[in-house]
Structure formats: structure tokens, C-alpha cells
Amino acid sequence: MADLSVQLAGLRFANPFWLASGIWGESGDSLAGAVRAGAGGVVTKSIGAAPRPGFPNPTVEEYDRWGFLNAMGLPNPGIAEYPREIEIARRAGAPVIGSVFGGDAEEFAQLGERMAATGVDALELNLSCPHAEGFGSEVGSDPENVERILRAVTSKVRVPVVAKITPNTADAAALAVAAERGGAAAISAINTVRGLAIDVHLRRPVLAHGTGGLSGPAIRPVGLACVWQIYEKVRIPVVGIGGIMTAQDALEYIMAGARAVQVGTAVAFDGVGVFSRLGPELSQLLDELGFSRVADAVGVAHQGTTGLPPP
Numbered sequence: 001m002a003d004l005s006v007q008l009a010g011l012r013f014a015n016p017f018w019l020a021s022g023i024w025g026e027s028g029d030s031l032a033g034a035v036r037a038g039a040g041g042v043v044t045k046s047i048g049a050a051p052r053p054g055f056p057n058p059t060v061e062e063y064d065r066w067g068f069l070n071a072m073g074l075p076n077p078g079i080a081e082y083p084r085e086i087e088i089a090r091r092a093g094a095p096v097i098g099s100v101f102g103g104d105a106e107e108f109a110q111l112g113e114r115m116a117a118t119g120v121d122a123l124e125l126n127l128s129c130p131h132a133e134g135f136g137s138e139v140g141s142d143p144e145n146v147e148r149i150l151r152a153v154t155s156k157v158r159v160p161v162v163a164k165i166t167p168n169t170a171d172a173a174a175l176a177v178a179a180e181r182g183g184a185a186a187i188s189a190i191n192t193v194r195g196l197a198i199d200v201h202l203r204r205p206v207l208a209h210g211t212g213g214l215s216g217p218a219i220r221p222v223g224l225a226c227v228w229q230i231y232e233k234v235r236i237p238v239v240g241i242g243g244i245m246t247a248q249d250a251l252e253y254i255m256a257g258a259r260a261v262q263v264g265t266a267v268a269f270d271g272v273g274v275f276s277r278l279g280p281e282l283s284q285l286l287d288e289l290g291f292s293r294v295a296d297a298v299g300v301a302h303q304g305t306t307g308l309p310p311p
């Protein structure tokens with residue numbers, strides 16, 4: 001069976017499948033449950049300085065198996081409540097990545113320090129949520145600001161810092177390059193794609209917030225294109241996210257340049273049990289394709305020709 005273990009930013013993951021932020025991972029117990037089900041790593045819900053209730057309902061619209069439109073508004077218990085959740089999650093035995101969101105470099109640095117102090121193995125900076133005013137992609141769409149935020153956080157913490165990049169921009173790779181210049185240890189891409197749904201009977205947007213973020217299989221080609229472009233521009237590892245439902249979807253990301261992947265909507269649809277099938281499925285697929293290690297498949301689609309006859 002192909003070796004699924006992954007080294008990334010000085011950390012070792014038993015397999016490349018991580019739980020994505022915001023889906024399933026708010027409490028320590030739920031994060032630990034994902035690890036027990038087979039996730040190679042887990043990312044927490046994005047945590048801010050103070051508790052936030054999030055936006056009023058409706059906050060999520062489900063489309064028939066092709067994704068979700070959500071505008072949750074970053075509901076979270078605030079960083080003060082979080083150390084005990086991290087402690088519970090860490091006992092499950094896989095790397096725990098603490099996601100934080102802030103309004104500027106200073107707030108990110110303070111939160112990063114507090115999250116790092118909980119004992120997380122790495123930080124992920126949410127520079128990409130498309131629907132929370134003053135946060136996410138509003139602070140993560142300007143390369144200079146992204147570099148400033150990364151510099152502020154990496155100067156304060158010793159753990160590796162992952163920058164989560166938005167696809168809602170003309171040049172996601174430029175944001176990744178800026179994050180690398182600021183000291184990021186890895187790039188994760190993508191967050192949700194800005195979207196809108198209208199209820200024609202009520203004559204208003206379906207979500208209370210109006211616009212939201214689209215996730216699930218519908219955004220996979222967008223995520224793949226971002227990972228592809230980022231891989232060509234940075235030397236640090238890339239973590240692919242967006243619409244991964246099967247091992248083959250994950251392998252597309254890996255061949256586009258991702259060293260690891262995150263899974264969100266598939267977990268919302270089918271529960272954390274997805275992690276128990278994705279690993280063995282990927283191992284079998286790699287065997288069929290002649291790869292003895294998942295690491296050997298990273299970025300191979302950039303090499304132009306495989307030596308195989310054209311389809």
C-alpha cells in the first residue's frame with residue numbers, strides 16, 4: 001500500500017486529509033472525533049478576540065449535493081474559552097491547527113500569540129472569509145496587508161503559520177507570494193467563493209446576510225486553478241481545499257501541487273466517517289497509478305508529459 005504520510009512545515013501527518021476550518025471543528029470533542037475517524041490533521045473553527053454570535057438565520061443554504069452557500073458571520077466562543085478545547089483535541093494524537101481571524105496585523109498578532117499558547121501545532125490565518133465585514137478577505141485581498149499580517153504574527157510565535165488565501169481576487173498567487181515573504185510556512189487555498197441566492201417568492205436573498213460563500217464540488221475547479229498557480233510561484237508547501245469528496249478529487253489537488261488537502265463540505269454531508277474511507281481509497285489509487293508515496297505525486301501535473309500516450 002502506498003505511503004500516505006506527509007511532512008509539512010516541520011510537522012508529520014499520518015495522511016494528507018485534514019478537517020477544514022468551520023465544519024465540525026468548534027469543540028475539542030468534535031476535533032478529536034475527526035482524528036479518531038482518520039483525519040491526518042484538524043483545523044479549528046476560526047477564533048476571534050471576543051465571542052461572536054454570528055449572523056441571524058438563515059445562514060446556510062444547501063444545494064442538492066453540489067455545495068453550500070453560507071454566511072455564518074464567524075460565530076465563535078472567543079479565544080479565552082479555547083485552551084481547554086485544544087487540550088481535548090490534542091489528546092487524539094494528530095496535529096491540531098488553530099485558525100484565527102483579526103481585523104488588522106496587530107489583532108492577528110495578539111490572537112496568534114494566544115492561540116499558539118494553547119499548545120496548537122500550527123496556526124492558520126483566516127485571510128479569506130468572504131462575508132464578515134472588517135475581517136477575512138476584506139483584510140486579506142491586498143498583498144501588502146497580507147505580508148504585514150504575516151510578519152506581525154510570525155515575529156510573535158514559534159509555531160508554523162499557514163496563510164489561508166481567498167479565491168475572490170484577480171491574483172491569488174500574488175497573495176500567496178506576499179504571505180511567503182512575510183514568513184508563512186505554508187499556504188492553504190481556497191476559502192469559499194462569494195455567491196448569492198435569491199428567493200423569488202420572498203423577493204430577497206435567501207441568506208439573511210445577502211451574499212455568502214460557496215463551498216463543495218461546485219468550487220473544485222476554482223480551488224484547483226488557485227493551487228496550480230500558487231504552486232508555480234512559491235517554494236513553501238500548499239494545502240489544497242475546495243470540493244474534495246473523493247480520493248480522486250484529492251489526488252487532482254496533489255498533482256496540481258498540494259502537499260496536503262482539507263475537507264469541509266464532504267464532512268458536512270456525510271459526517272467524519274469520510275476520513276475512514278478517503279485514506280484507503282487514496283492508497284489504492286496511488287498503487288494503481290504506480291506511486292509508492294503520496295509525496296511523489298505532488299505537483300506532477302506541472303511536469304508537462306507523463307510519458308504516457310495521449311488520451
Ligand SMILES: Cc1cc2nc3c(=O)[nH]c(=O)nc-3n(C[C@H](O)[C@H](O)[C@H](O)COP(=O)(O)O)c2cc1C
Nearest residue numbers: 020021022046126190191215216242243263264265
Ligand atoms: C458552514 C461553513 C463554515 C466555515 N467556516 C470557516 C471558518 O470559520 N474559517 C475558515 O477559514 N473557513 C471556513 N469555512 C471554509 C472552509 O474551511 C473551506 O475553505 C471551504 O468550505 C471549501 O472547502 P469544501 O468545499 O471542502 O467545503 C467554512 C465553510 C462552511 C461551509
